[in-house]
Amino acid sequence: MKASDAVASFLLKHQINTCFELVGGMITHLLDSFAETKQFNIISMHHEQAAAFAAEGVARYSKGKRIGLALGTSGPGATNLITGIGSCWFDSIPCLFITGQVNTNEQKGKRGIRQQGFQELEIVEVVSSITKFSIKIEEVSSLLPTLHKAVSLMLSGRQGPVLIDIPNNIQKMDVPNSDVEYWVNQPLIMEITPEPEQKDLLKLLSLCADSNKPLICVGGGARNSSFLSDWLQVLNNNNLPYVSTLMGHERTTVTDCYFNMIGSYGNREANWAIQNCDLLIVIGARLDVRQTGSDTNDFARNAKIVQIDIDPSQLDNRICADLNFCCSADDFLKSFQISSSTFPNLDKHWINQLRNIRSQADRDEYPESEISPSIFFKLLNDAMHGKRVDYVCDVGNHQMWAAHSIRINSEQAVHYSGGMGAMGFALPAAIGVAVTSQSKVIVITGDGSLQINIQELDTIKRLNLDITVIVLNNFTLGMVKNFQDMYFNGRDQSTKKGYSSPSFEKISKAYEIGAIRVSNINQVKDALRVVSQNCGPMLIEVLMEGATECRPRLAFGSKLDEQFPHFDISSQ
Template sequence: MSNLIKVSDLIADFLAEKEIKHVFGIIGAGNAHIFDSIHKKGYTEIICVHHEQAACMAMQTYYRTSGKVTAALLTTGAGSTNGVTGVVSAWADSIPGIIISGNEHSKYVDIHKNLRMWGVQGYDSPAMVEKVTKYSKQVLETENVKYELDKAYSIATHGRPGPCWIDVPMNIQSANIELSEINDFKQSELAELHLDTPEQLEASVEKLTSALKNAKRPVFWLGHGIKLAGADHLIQRLIEKYQVPSLVTWAGIDMIDSYHPLVYGRAGTYGQRCGNFVVQNCDLLICIGTRMAISQIGYEINELAREADIAVVDIDKYELEKYTDRYKYSINADAKDFITELLAQPLEGESKNVEWVAQCDAYRVNYPWVNENDHPDQDGFINSYPFMEKLNKHFKPDQHVTTDMGTALLSGHQVLKFTKGQRLMTSTGLGEMGYGLPAAIGVSIARNKGEVICLNCDGGMMMNLQELQTMVHYKLPIKLFIFNNDGYLMIKHTQNALFNGRRAGVDSKSGVTCPDFSALANAFGIPAFQIKTWEDFDRVIPQVQELEGPVICEVFMHPNQLFVPKLSLSIQKDGTLISPPLEDLSPLLSRAELKANMVAGLHAKSAMMDN
């Protein structure tokens, strides 16, 4: 009996050993042996997409849906460069995954090492992605392939998660190796995480517990790091124990029921007025598992929650160092460990937050997420914000939603609400157009070809249009909504603000056109619907939700619809520009109304602004 094994078979066995049932990729000369071995072994199914970035995007949402790390298979040359956008996206959003790339024969790695290109299409792909992966390695010894795959798999979820890249030249893939020569990776080799010690964590939590008892207006700000730590099931217990008004980040929207009475929405530069008033009026802000991105906190950290002591809990010490002067408490800990410790603290007496909760309730009543003044229909076009509000009522109990950028991202994340069992996924770190459809494919495959709503836009669709065929080929029940606003709506508004309305490369008049998506649907054999009026909505949405296979539904909206409320520069009568604090969203409220909603009164910038 032979003790030899082909290395590509070893890679296929690695996937089976890790119980990875699906991977995403495109075949080429550089990874043909890997494809053949996976197909021959039969345990793992390769989902063949039509662009490598789509493979790396689908890999992300597969993990976010199933909790299972999976892989993207890339070939050499352009096959691996195409995947980089998806890899950076995973890096930005802390999503683990294994990218297995092929490369030229390893002899060219040596003899061409000082040349720009190796062999025919080869280049140093691990070096290229070194700064946007947790680990990248080219394997030049057959005995180390399994070792490096196991190492990458472990590193991907160790500490702050992220993607890892393993490059295997084609001759290494095709080589045979004695089983006895295979090197094994041991978990003990993982680098030690430099977190606060249990004693330091306990001391920090005790201080925060005391601060919570003394605070009059505390707020929890809950980020996606809680879900990555496997602690989202603890959130409801946490906020109910301490009776603290809470906000969620965009990446963490689906961690807790949006209708929970202590959840007041999502603050930020495109936040809801209610959520922004809550965070800006608090006197203790505890942020857990969020990297405090500019889109969340605004442009000036010292204008965030100005009356508050700020505590930030993050597993990444470098995130804590961004605003070290503003944070009173910086806790370098896993979100689950922190929440568990906080839940273990004794709590005496009744909640002191009754008046504060009542004030937050008033914000919610007075400033609904959608209102007629901010979100009117225009020139016969329906507005995307009330569209999303009405769509909430048609969600199924296990509804899963992915979004692209632009309209889908902004109005979706400001308005959509989710209950237990429902999910929302998008790219919030890199924010790349073209994410929505590959993301929906990853979700559907992870759900055993289950149903997904994908909210997309005409511009974003064109970035990964080819994946319509992936959706069709695998008969994935993706309900693809395409918001048609004649191009790149967000950039139109940017050009309006910066260039007095001069436009270049954003719409049909300035160089960008999109196809007739209903006609395109017919070419792909996909049922198509159009929504232009509210009567269309009431008629079409139930039909779309009842269909079992792929479907496209175009939603026509005003080509210049505003995305509001939002934080924006204010141009004064004398021509000066003011960047207001987070509570002062456009369209601007009267100065009297804004002042009445702020415990500490108007910020100096707001007092200077015309409205």
């Protein structure tokens, strides 16, 4: 069997059948083999970065149960994938990246020259620090064993991306049918992760027994756990409060015991809860500076801290916990069952304190704005209430506005670019989500972010996907402009001075996608009504000139519950 055909057979066996790519000479054998099976959904993008983000969308939607796949040709095709590879690495997304490479006899080898073949580039060396596994195939006999290893690694332990670089001549060599049969049917070798130790579970129970004001924090490492929903329901049943990180917010549904997102751009009630609890159980969050603020000594100032993480390097990193569990969120949630007797000394007023704080903090942070971000997202929540929808957010102030205010139910999810924080993520990632979910996807983006991969409007039109792009156009790169206002006396080089944005309504129509432009809150209400009823591509351009702040936010060096603008919260 031809090697590229063998690759296709292996991928289909493992249900990796949606492929995003931008065609190039060194991947034509693979694409031809995929197409000839009649079982692949091959989606041609207009940039390899967009292909990488779209593959990420497939894996994100499936909670890491399906592997995303993106292809790039040698040289620039491979380097254009890198931002998407990094995004998968930091947010623990299982994606397979396959790059074509020049023929083995055209490669520079160990010679001290920069390049031998046209578009030759050692992509494996470039991405080695942001992949779980990356390798160039040197012999056709190693191709299928390497694929088997790669898929096993992607899905094992802390998930993440892999890259396999396949020279063009190897793609067209023969693989013995017996080898194909063996490797296609060989079970994956999954990494065994440690389970929580009984002695540590007993220590945790002791901490819970002593606690009056407990709080649970759901991190990105817990968001895809199959046990999370039922576990949180037990918290709700027992009036136990919980918060989330930005990534944990992706799948944490609105309830009376959920107090929203912590951190520098977090909700006031969540940060107040962190700073006033006496026991903080953190599940799958790395406690980075955006989650804790810069003053680590003051984080959770009154609390014993328990941290659960699958990655041992993340434990006792910035924050030294009183008790650590090195295990998966699944194993922890399965092992640590909360009941009505887990917190015998629970302060019955604790949950009501938090509800009072949340009620006070639920206010319009932008009363001066014609279209307030706070009000906009409340209207979006209302418009999509009870509907199945995935939100995909780009990076900028609009991402934080969304994280502050989007409230999801069990049929909904939000997807953020977390660790990489890549502008241009949302539109292509939404394509991956939409082709997998076959239901409505709403992109939340800004004028700066949308322009990075705006060409993929053509892709959603070609595929007739049910994607609504909401672009919050403040004619500024607002988040960095906000930094400039704080630290550079408002000097706005490259955020306003030297920056421009077009009419997205006109661009959308050029792609033959229906568009609505709105400039006041009544027009917003009408447009969102259309969004809730529409099925197919559309774009809403929301004019918000001057809206460049994210409120509340934490100035560097401030304590977590001292966000700007100051708002005096009473716990009575």
